[in-house]
Amino acid sequence: MRPQNTIVSVLALLPQALASWPSFYSELESPYRNDEPDVQVSTLFQFPNNGSWVDNLALRRDGSLLLTRLDVPEVWSVDTDTGNATLVHSFPNATSCFGISEIDDDVFAVVVGNFSTTTYQPTAGSFSVQKIDLRSDTSGEEQRVFEQSVVVSQIAALPEAEALNGMATFTKESRLVLIADSPNGVVWKVNIETGDHSVALNDTTLRPAEGQALPLGVNGLKVVDGYVYYSSTTRMEFCRVKVNEDATPAGDYQVIASGFLPDNLDVTEDGTAYIATDPQNSIVRVTPYGQIALVAGGQLSTLMPGPTSCRLAADGKTLYVGTSGGQVAPVMGTFMEPGKVVKITLA
Template sequence: MKLSISWYLVAGATATTTAIPGSDDPLNIPLRHHAVTELPPGSWIENLAVRKNGNLLLTTVLPDASLFEVVDPAGASPTLIRHFTIEQITSLLGIAELTPDRFVVAGGNFSFVAGPAQGSFGLWSIDFNDPSPQPSLLADLPEARLLNGVIAAPEAQDVVLISDSFSNLVWRVNAATREVDIAANLQDATNPGPHSALGINGIKIHDGDLWWTNSTADTGAETNESQRAMYRIKVEKDGSPAPGAQPERMVQFQTPGLDDFVFGPGQNDLKWVATNSGDSIIAVNAEGRKAIVAGGDGSMDLTTTTACQFGRTQRDGRTLYVTTSGVEADGESRGIPSMVQAIDTTGFDF
């Protein structure tokens, strides 16, 4: 998610910035892609997760807080099911699988006019082992300002990590005890300049590091360096920063925004980044080189890319599923549907 609100904080401004790779212009290496499904104009698909059977779960920020499922996305005729809408809130955001077919999703009240409503955010659990899955409130997070990315800590049972884009915190929820605390505070020496907006957005743990995107920061006044970047910090199994660890700015971007991202396919170290209002997917290799693999500024089939995940079946393990929004980052509808696009990454390397 990206907003154009001027007074919020920017994560990672104190990160180590020496030898930043990937600050050059990206290559253009277009990959084949096609539409899988869509929602009507005026909708915003915010995030997705992949079930063990290969189906996709989609969350929506607009027009309401709904969870959809795309059945057989790799097939010839995928179908779309709405499972539920949480009427007490307006928007669903990040979603992640906690245990096989049990998912957690963040939600709260949000509008592009008024912004997020502090005190409205929480974490819900959905169990797809139940034939009629319904949301169950797992924890309230009344101090959260805008929950966004959600992951399950890969080496800590029942631990959920959630980015807070307007506080630049990573919240931690124990799904067994329902205890809530702060795993990481990333707001030191932030740059609340006149054009700064969202900070921390998508989060992932990869090879013992917590990675995140910093969404829409403008150039720092002192360093004259773009802070729209990917960062990492060494963390413990529960998501807490390792003793003495400091954020590192790993890849710098010149796109209008950054959103969620994924590593893959499989154990591959390639990073695939949704650029939100950049209307594209950018691949980043281990050396920090970047390539636009789909879309681009003004793209109508990858407009406002919000998240991406690889398929989990033999048929689509190298297919990158991408969610888009038919709404601009300022809330204006483009008059086009939000979509799920499938990008074939077979054989891709650079």
């Protein structure tokens, strides 16, 4: 075939190629899409008084929800079927509870310390990791009574920490938990058997941004498939780092997404993240490729003021959200409400 005929043949096929290009491009781009999902949002449980502040969430094997409170040193249980809530334990000699994570079947580690929800100032040296053992809980389904069944003990005191915050179990086999020290901008690892602790992660992305009135760096943590995922609040970044079996870095610290105010988070097995944005009054979803989509709420929305944390249920379709009621930044400058637990059903 002569060259001129080849060119004519290619040009003849061009309209057909162009016609099929949009669908092909759409399929090619589909892993990167992150459309805003259809959701249903309802309040599962709400405390009665303004000032109540839900900080973190954990799910039990029976499907009930454990929450920690920042305004008082308490852990509560919420029945996700009925919305009934019960006090599990109140810690003496402390003002606040922070991160919570399951370390054995129905055994949870809890971060406890002193923090003012008025001045937002922690008491350095006051932080510890406590253990709540719920394995002997035999309370009835209708109304849980925990006082007789909860066994509480100290795992470790961390006087070197300035303000412990979010926590994640590294692996149950390693007997390690990882805990964010937000003002210091490091992540501690704590052996839950011995109480031994040391800094595991230390990087610029973990540290508070310069010039911030509230020095809040690394905040929420989640361990998935050999990576530690974390939020860095005042840097407005969501990041991850590959780690070794002892939780030390095995790769570069990577910024996945930025430009919003991340608090606590949950991450699925494929690396999709759901992140609370406390003063921005929303939950966002971030793909492994860094695309951000709004799940629910919004800057001017009173649907869930001050979302602090989120936890995805085993069905992958139900997202539980804890809120501060908008205490950090009241909606439109004035609206606040008691802290609550919101249920988001994903279509």
